[in-house]
Amino acid sequence: MLNYAWLILFFPAAGALINTFWGRRLGHRNAAIFANAAVLASFLMAVALFFGVRALPETAHRTFELPLWDWITIGDFRIEMALLIDPLSTVMALVVTGVGFIIHLYAATYMKLDDEHQPLDAARYARFFVYVNFFILMMLILVLGNNYIALYLGWEGVGLASYLLIGFWFHRPSAADAGKKAFIVNRVGDFGMGLAIMWLFFLFGKEAGSLAYHDIFAALEGASPAAISALTGVTLLLLLAATGKSAQIPLFVWLPDAMEGPTPVSALIHAATMVTAGVYMIARSHPLFQLAPGTMSAVAWIGALTALMAASIALVQTDLKRILAYSTISQLGYMFLAVGVGAYVAGIFHLVTHAFFKALLFLAAGSVMHALHGELNIDKMGGLKDKMPLTYRQFLVGAAALAGFPLLSGFWSKDEILFGAFQHSKLLYLVGLFTALLTAFYAFRAVFRAFHGRPRDEHLFDHAQEQPDGMVKPLWVLVVGSLLAGFLGLPQAFGAHINLMESWLEPVFEGVHVPEGSLGLVLALFVVSALVGLIGIYIAYARYVQNSGWAQSLQRSFAPLQPVLENKYWVDEIYLAVIVNPLRRLAHFFYGFGDQTIIDGIVNGVGRVTTTIGAGVARLQSGYLSFYALSLFIGAVAILAYFLLVG
């Protein structure tokens, strides 16, 4: 079975190619069928790989490598195109293809209308599926590649898919700009990735002539102390790459703008899968990070601060998708916090649960958006729960899971992270806990503002209605996931082997020890987080449903912060003023002064002088030929002179 693992890539590749060449002629229905079937087949293959890996002996770390072909060979730089099938990559492949398939299903209906609510023509409909199939392909290469160059291929490939999909409504300048911004900001991260790979090859890869994970990690043993200390630099560069792809401080600025893409794209790429690539990459590279404690602290702190910052911005956003975007940045921050404190399993666990509930939230938001003809401002909503009861329930489950409502999926995974942080540093724990309070509040602010109360825009409300089955039904799968996925990772303290996630991933993270707490400590932290989540929900309830006085005065006491948050801490403006504009000014200076004034000034001057001389030497000829003659003449004289004087 595992020998056919390449099929998992083949299906989405075939789907993308079919729709590239024949999509226009296939028509809406067939284009969607091909694209969906491709991802479904890929998902079934991922399930097969899961069982294949399970059957592998634990002694070999449950790892299987499938070489495909020799990719790049120059001297000792030998890169293979090969797949790595192990517990971690199968989890990722299952999430990517599983959630990916649900989103494809939803998109088959959603994408029939364009951004102005007009029917979308078959060519562009098919093109959408080309892009998303291509995305699935690249994401699978990213998680299944066995070496850093294959990772890089997937890494930039998903970036391209993201660029194309953010700019899918390219006639809107905001969408076009957002796509470009996403690609360029990610390139800044990729700068780190590229250099890190070169450095890794230089330090650990030359011996084996390889950049395969197992060769690099094997070379860590017995490496010189200098090489080990250089790992701090390498891992910081990898961290830079991760902050780009996973939208963390300092490179998070592209993700909120990425909401310009069609909503299924926001759900798939900018919430459930692609943006988790940074978390996956750090988890995959954990042997390197474990040896660089300084970087590990940086990862944890970047995660914690990003979580806090993004959650605080989410408090005041009024655009439903932007709330979810900042929420995604914040939740990714939790995952960084997890891997930063060495709780890799918790990080991957949260990645899985988050994929369910965030995809659910986005798709439900997409249903709302369609029902309101593109309106996303929660100030104009209200009362939708009666109009769209099914969507309401779906969104509610997603929000509750996000808010850490007890026993839902997000509760378990966030708690495992907070527990890891608590063991590591009480301060990190407190930041995480406070962020959890904000999270519960903003999640339910969205619920109450959109679905409860009286409609604030009668016209919109009158036209709102439940969306077709094609968009409603697939979400129930995500609802089940959001409700139950948490039981994959019950705390170890509850009993041996009760944490399925831990047991499954153990062969990958062997040798990383997360201190286990006593049952009492675990339960105590549970109670604290449950309370914090419920308090957050209650405050939102008091403020937006009951509209009680104390909640209003609470909000007023934070009024001075309002402009800071509404302007998102002015980060975009700062980057523009400090980096982008100075570079553009430098470019204008180079072009105008450097090229046109200095260099061409000299060149034209010399040209005029020689033309004059040339004209003098041979009046009958035009300037350039005389110059040629002159050069040959000077050359001949020089040779003669040389031999007379030297020779």
Next chain:
Amino acid sequence: MDNSGSILLSLIIWIPFLGALILLFLHSDRRLKQVALGTTLVDFLVSLLLLVRWQPTGEMQFQEFFAWVPRFGINYHLGVDGISLFLVLLTTLLGPIVILFSWNNIRENLKAYLVLMLAQQAAMLGVFLALDLVLFFVFWEFTLIPMYFLIGRWGGRNRIYAALKFFLYTMAGSALMLVVIFLLYFRAGSFDWLELRQASLDPGLQTIAFLAFALAFAIKVPLFPFHTWLPDAHVQAPTAGSVILAGVLLKMGTYGYLRFCLPLFPDATHRFVPWIAGLAIIGIIYGALVALVQKDVKSLVAYSSIAHLGFVMLGVASLNQQGLSGAVLQSINHGLSTGALFLMVGMIYDRRHTRLLSEFGGLWKQIPVFSAFFVVVVMASVGLPGLNGFIGEFTILVGAFQANRLWAVLGTLGVILAAWYLLTAVRGMLHGPLDNPENQKLTDLSRREIWVLAPLVILFFLIGLFPNLFFDKINPSVDLLIRDVQGPALALLLP
């Protein structure tokens, strides 16, 4: 060796010349085009025989030798190795492509145009295949003449200035080279590359010779600050001329370093290599930044060439396997992807008679096939993994990292900037609202235009996914080159 005694290389060089001669006797436009296209296609097919009969060695093969001017030891000596092989194939591939491109858009003096194109091709092939310095120089100089007329006759508004600048700049470089070629003959007794490679020249001579050659090649590449002829020439040249300029002519410069400067003057190479790397890096960043603020998309592409060629020269300067093999491949990549960019800019120019970014916007809605091609070409140029540009760029940077970490860091900055300026072009042309009425009348790519682009795009993927098809042939020659360059330096380390 099996393939010695073959006349394949002569055929490759002289078929286009022969075709040009035949054209002189034809009159109907249609017949002229057919013969020109047929000639270049035959030349391409003949050049593919090189692959068929290739020997897995790094040495010169398919050598041809006969005395030309025996009195002065000037010989007609041809040969090809892994460093020149793909440059030859690139040249013969671009030949039919640019003729097919020019099918309908040359309206005046078609015969002269086609004759010059074929002559140009023959001369460039001669440059890549000559192993005798005089023969090389003759071909080298000859490449100037057709291009001078192509720019000056069929070029844009400012064509006379551009043509003269192109001519004078490159002449200035090659004049010194000619002097040094004679100097080498008098000091080392030969014009022959194979013999000069064996001779160990004294360091003083090496320095003079290196500098003279390096100047000629630096202008051709072009390295900063010798680059200002390039934007003018590229922008003013007719599309086919720009494609040949960027695709092949610039590679004569990088090829010159690899063929002559490095193996013949190794001591001087070691001495000057930091300077070359420095100029290469300045070129990468300077070229990219200047490209960023261009209003004319053709000059944007022209400046991007300076940045891309900077990468090639950075690979040359790293003097190790990855850097050098990467440089050889990247010069091919640049020819393919920048060639394709110029072709596409030409296609849009033929329709709209403007190239200003501000005139466009929203084209994706009107001409989706063009747009899809354009994005693929841009991504190849951006260096997206899976396509050709990445393989060249990344291996060059791996090489540079081993030579000097700082070089790699600065070079990698160029990778960010490349995305910036190229996506600015995409944003300006394809994205945004389609609000200019002129653009609402545009027609999408014709079947002929798709045929022009398809071979290039297929090669993007072929090189990106299976670069070893190319490295297999490049690497052995690069290994020999490294032996030539490192020889004296290693000898110093011996007791």
